[in-house]
Amino acid sequence: MPDLGKYAAEILTAYGASAILLGGIVWASVARAARLRRRLDELEGRGRG
């Protein structure tokens, strides 16, 4: 860990908040993609069956 001196709180807050926001959009995008793909597969499978 580098010595962040008196600005450690600000720097870690910036990195933490960015990780939460970017991680959040990635997670939300992947989760919705998986959910919709599953539902579409189910529906198309039922249509064919």
Add this chain to the structure above:
Amino acid sequence: MSLWEYANPAKFMATSRRPMQALGAAAAVALAVGLVWGFFFTPDDYRQGATVKIIYLHVPSALMAINGWLMMLVASLIWLIRRHHVSALAARAAAPVGMTMTLVALVTGAVWGSPMWGTWWAWDPRLTSFLILFLFYLGYIALWEAIEDPDTAADLTSVLCLVGSVFAVLSRYAVLFWNQGLHQGASLSLDAEENVADVFYFPLLVCIAGFVMLFVALVLLRTRTEVRARRLHVLTMRRRMSA
């Protein structure tokens, strides 16, 4: 082969999967390398001290906040002129990603501004135009959700996107229009005589590449999801009609 072939949803779904996966993986590598390099292996700035490390998040996210809206503008124009559904869906897919980038830029800027400017927020031209850009993103997403007919929603959101583009451009050039704010000029510019020092510049370039690739990968993923959502809606309606 024409570029417009990719406006066909089936063609888009068939060809976008591999580039999306490759870009996602490359983005993860670039972000890991750039952020670790910037955080652990760069010195403090002689004026900003260690807060210079925030630049690796703030500059790339601000860049993608503006360029994300400009990508939506191009996609909206294609929808308005040529009525390609995939382009309207791509614009819709990009909005939450662009909004997140704007929020990252606003938050990291505020956190950096607190010790450097002595305030979290000022009604500075660039900060204010960025806040308005964020509100435009929110409004754009809300408008898509509020209108049931997808073509009407695409039309109205495209018009909103055109209007919002003024603020996207303004956020980029506000520092030049009004030379009176707290915010400094661009950290990176092709026509500037002096950019940031090389020791910060190279990890910053890697981070920018990571953010660009992350943005494109997420937009591809979300556009594919929107295409599936549209198909799911059509199939559900057909089943209801035939039941």
